[in-house]
Amino acid sequence: MSAASRKLRYAMVGGGRDAFIGAVHRKAAALDGQIELVAAALSSNPDKARASGRDLFLAEDRNHGCWQDLLADELKRPPEERIDFVSIVTPNHLHYPVAQAFVDAGFNVVCDKPLVHTPEQAQALVNAVARQNTVFGVTYNYTGYPMVRQMREMVRSGVIGAVRKVIVEYHQGWLATAVEASGNKQALWRTDPAQSGLAGALGDIGSHAENLLASVTGLEVEAICADLGTLGVGRTLDDDVNLLLRLRGGVRAVLVASQICVGCENDLRLRVFGSTGTLDWRQEQPSQLWHLPLGESARLLTRGSVGLCAAATQATRLPTGHPEGFIEAFANIYLGVAEDIRARLDGSQATTADYPRVEDGARGVYFINKVLQSSHSQDKWTLCD
Amino acid sequence: MSAASRKLRYAMVGGGRDAFIGAVHRKAAALDGQIELVAAALSSNPDKARASGRDLFLAEDRNHGCWQDLLADELKRPPEERIDFVSIVTPNHLHYPVAQAFVDAGFNVVCDKPLVHTPEQAQALVNAVARQNTVFGVTYNYTGYPMVRQMREMVRSGVIGAVRKVIVEYHQGWLATAVEASGNKQALWRTDPAQSGLAGALGDIGSHAENLLASVTGLEVEAICADLGTLGVGRTLDDDVNLLLRLRGGVRAVLVASQICVGCENDLRLRVFGSTGTLDWRQEQPSQLWHLPLGESARLLTRGSVGLCAAATQATRLPTGHPEGFIEAFANIYLGVAEDIRARLDGSQATTADYPRVEDGARGVYFINKVLQSSHSQDKWTLCD
Amino acid sequence: MSAASRKLRYAMVGGGRDAFIGAVHRKAAALDGQIELVAAALSSNPDKARASGRDLFLAEDRNHGCWQDLLADELKRPPEERIDFVSIVTPNHLHYPVAQAFVDAGFNVVCDKPLVHTPEQAQALVNAVARQNTVFGVTYNYTGYPMVRQMREMVRSGVIGAVRKVIVEYHQGWLATAVEASGNKQALWRTDPAQSGLAGALGDIGSHAENLLASVTGLEVEAICADLGTLGVGRTLDDDVNLLLRLRGGVRAVLVASQICVGCENDLRLRVFGSTGTLDWRQEQPSQLWHLPLGESARLLTRGSVGLCAAATQATRLPTGHPEGFIEAFANIYLGVAEDIRARLDGSQATTADYPRVEDGARGVYFINKVLQSSHSQDKWTLCD
């Protein structure tokens, strides 16, 4: 059976009962009927892992208690049963060992962000992917929204002229109080340096903001001036991020991200100001993109309407006015990965599939590292290489 | 293998290549990993049906050229292979024969709306479902939105006092021009009385508006004053609906629905005015529900936030600020149907599952019939029984 | 001193302490430095009238206890002192006698709406104004908003093609409870047929909705189907208005107006659906006008921006983004009246000044009358002459 005539098979590492993002990955992968879950190691606790797998109707012999068993088992299976890729949705500290092991074993990977803890790990992973020539997607899921892709196309094709200024902001309120002290599982690991890494809000949502900015504008960060805060009582990692940035060509940018903004839900917004127009997108109204052209009335572009670019249109499932959301955007990342994997199964090397790659993940890790460096510096600007 | 330990199996009738709503049903059914498509007759054209089935990786022996073959084949299969239900997503005129045949054969059914063409057909179907004791869901999908369920709970539990007035409006623009003349497939059958029935916009979107009003308020329509228009050139069915209504207890309501409103996308809005508060919901921002309590500031309730009712919370997959959309709401209808089917497989008779039933579909058919009667009358009020 | 080199002088009848709309008229008249208040009879209670006049720094000899004294005094004064016009801002039942007396005496008049109680009074006033050749403005103030004028221009010049449908709605909540029973002065007279006339919400805000519809579209009402409600406990006049309309050429319209919509503030909205575009304006965001052109992205037109029509631009004081409001719109009505009065003082007969005239007020009275007739009829349609 050729790859074109069957669903792709994947395994999941992490994402057991009570986890948030694993379930999102599964729904995203299932949505379009292109991908099926066939194996898993859903928790670092073997009992919980297996119980979680039974919830998902997994076959007993592919429902593993740890990711090492999953990997070993897959390597023993014949190609026609073997997974086409693995999805890694564990807390951050496990991204690196799991991803490295699966890449080294020749598997394609989808990994959540931030990719890994250190630039060294990131570089090792980039090297491994290049060596193995595998597919490696990073779920910077916000780039999966059709109107983000429309925005990218408009910025890069010059519809708003030269980029002059960028503001990206990401406000949440869920860490406004010390929820980690009352047993919120996600808050617990996200505020724990051992699991989350040295960056708190910076790693969790600041990295999304960086990727969105970079993905849409294509401009690298050249210099950073950071003021990070830790406002939650008893917390050690940052929960409030304030950055002045200089992008390639001296373009000024402001990046603010915070998880202590009471009442803010998932308020990610990107504004790009060009010499002949402005674009403004908000994640909470993801089907809308404001375009303010110089000297004309503001225009509200909507997902699914006529005249959008191919990348936006291809990422769209429903007509205008029929809301798509977070899962659909997430699913677009999976569709991009699947396109690349199918191409390889068919013997070609797809390069146009639209999803964030291991290099994007690595760039995010470098960025986090440089922001932390700036936050400890008294110099206004910390330069990026 | 008990029903609790496997996915439910379903077949689809209609929804082949180029169809709109069939793909939505499939994504909705797939989303939560609870239901799998195993058989189909995807088009009234056998070649197209089979080609469409291959796109979906269907097994050859369950990929049928017509719904009669599908039904016959299922009846021959052993219970452990047989479908748990069929989804009917054809143009309207086929809803009745297909649904009647599957119910008569003892199958559970999901059917799109408007249910059937005539009150007589509706009654026959209601009778058959009662006789067979099968599960029958109608995809009035807008009632699947969590904030619609929240609104229903607030209205019915008296949070806004006695209902005094209701306004429901549904504006689209896609039939503003004679798109059916230029080959738009959906426009073609929707404007064709042979396929669509005697109601145009009234049947397509007016029926959604009626169901939303009825579902949220629980108030039956007692009298109707209708003014229907047909504005599209060369069109015979209505494309513009304007109704004054009297609901149970004399409550006044206004229902406007139109498909000639240039630039309107899928602008369904329900406002319920009570003696101590107002509720306002718009489909295009489905995660928001405005509550205007008497003498206090307006409150914006959002999906996923604390304090919502159980029905809203259970219909929610993501935290606040992470948009859910049309497919997720649709999937909630499927989850309701699945809950009922699993209960029957387990030998119980679930009654609390949250989805529109055959009686709701029948009530919609009666409503359409009475609106058409009023539109031909010179009396102000046409009474409902 | 020619009329061009001085402010216009006016007197006010009604609008004393505690009154609402009189103070608005005074601010509107004062705003642009073109008009000054020099005389008044501010209440039907002589003591209150004079106390109110002292609040406004009126000269003692022009601060009258009743409107008859004001009129008599003005007639005695030399032309260079005499008022250029009178503003009538009393409860409705006094509009007619005061307006008729001042017109008969040759004075220009600004009068609040609804103009008078009966079509016969309205006709008498129209005749008197024609006979006396005086200026007579009616403060349908919403037509003073620049973006309403822009909308009018766009509709009438065919930017949205042929008008196909109109929806006008006006929701308030201030009469949701029996506030008149607790001494709210305005609620008291507005719910009293002796002062307010036979129409409640219909006269107060339904008349604004009618005028807005008529002013923007230029289409007369040909037939009315009315369902009026009285929901406030102990109330005799309508507080809830639901109308189906047919406009000239059979165009369908819906007009809903209600004062029992808890939490609604002053939610007047007009949508005009044309064959090639839609226009949508809301009073609570008066500087915005949505234009949805066929096949293109929605455009948000804003007051003060380039490309608007002359009527909108001339009615604008501030750049875009600097909010203008209710008083500024009201002031535009006064500027229109002032332009006409100055023209007459200079010997010309201005005809292009932009304000609602006595005929517009009379049409509103006829409309109210026909709506009341329809509300008592069992026929679907009550025809207008």
Add this chain to the structure above:
Amino acid sequence: MSAASRKLRYAMVGGGRDAFIGAVHRKAAALDGQIELVAAALSSNPDKARASGRDLFLAEDRNHGCWQDLLADELKRPPEERIDFVSIVTPNHLHYPVAQAFVDAGFNVVCDKPLVHTPEQAQALVNAVARQNTVFGVTYNYTGYPMVRQMREMVRSGVIGAVRKVIVEYHQGWLATAVEASGNKQALWRTDPAQSGLAGALGDIGSHAENLLASVTGLEVEAICADLGTLGVGRTLDDDVNLLLRLRGGVRAVLVASQICVGCENDLRLRVFGSTGTLDWRQEQPSQLWHLPLGESARLLTRGSVGLCAAATQATRLPTGHPEGFIEAFANIYLGVAEDIRARLDGSQATTADYPRVEDGARGVYFINKVLQSSHSQDKWTLCD
């Protein structure tokens, strides 16, 4: 005639034909019928000054060709004719000499912002006002909005707990192109260091942002990290402002202000994040204030509604839903000044009148100075005294 029984009299310096802000001051002063314009020197060009004064119906003998003549003439007049205050609405470079001269002569002053060019001038003016014991208002007009006053009250009374973070942004687009090169009068002087001072957008709108932040939170700026840009071709002054701030107690703030944001109108927004709530106000929807309380639904507070603080209520003229705007907010500054002047005329020393004083203007000048210093520094933080 006591001060209580007459309008206050004022003169205007600057604000002739074609000027923007002078006309706004005049409308604001006129709006409430408390203040009348009796004298002026409306331009630095004597002919234009006098022509402008005739447009306003000024008496010939009080319509001056230069401000020195105005001052000399006023000093000669008897108290019962003399102005109660002067309004200075010239380009920035004239604020200081005119204000100093009038204060030194014992007159009360209203002056536009930024107050003066240098901290030394600001200090001299503060000293003079203290010495003369005169009233001196600075038209930071945005603090005149009722909902800004409501926000101030809520922040200062602890409704949102301890202030944790502040974001203030002010985006305009009118200097996105080199409009000064095509003769736009206001652009010409605003981009000219000789008239505007050393700060461009920083002085024009950054100063408003600073005042809004300071006025609402009451927190002084302790340290500044500035990145200023000059993007307009041929421009020497900044048109793009990006600041990280530390407020008293180490509270982090971000201030961004720019005039090159194509399509932005007058987009001033202030968000204050507290430990138990968030407040969010936008100038373009000035009657709305979002309050996001911890653990509860978002609330939309509206001007004129019940439950607002006295400062907001007293600054309100119209019921909810009847938009007030920029001029009404501006007029509230004038009412504050007038209250203080009337108090002094009556022999008391009012201290509670609500308007920005000379000290607020001076603080703004210090702020601008420190921002410019930081923008030339390589240190991350420039400390304020």
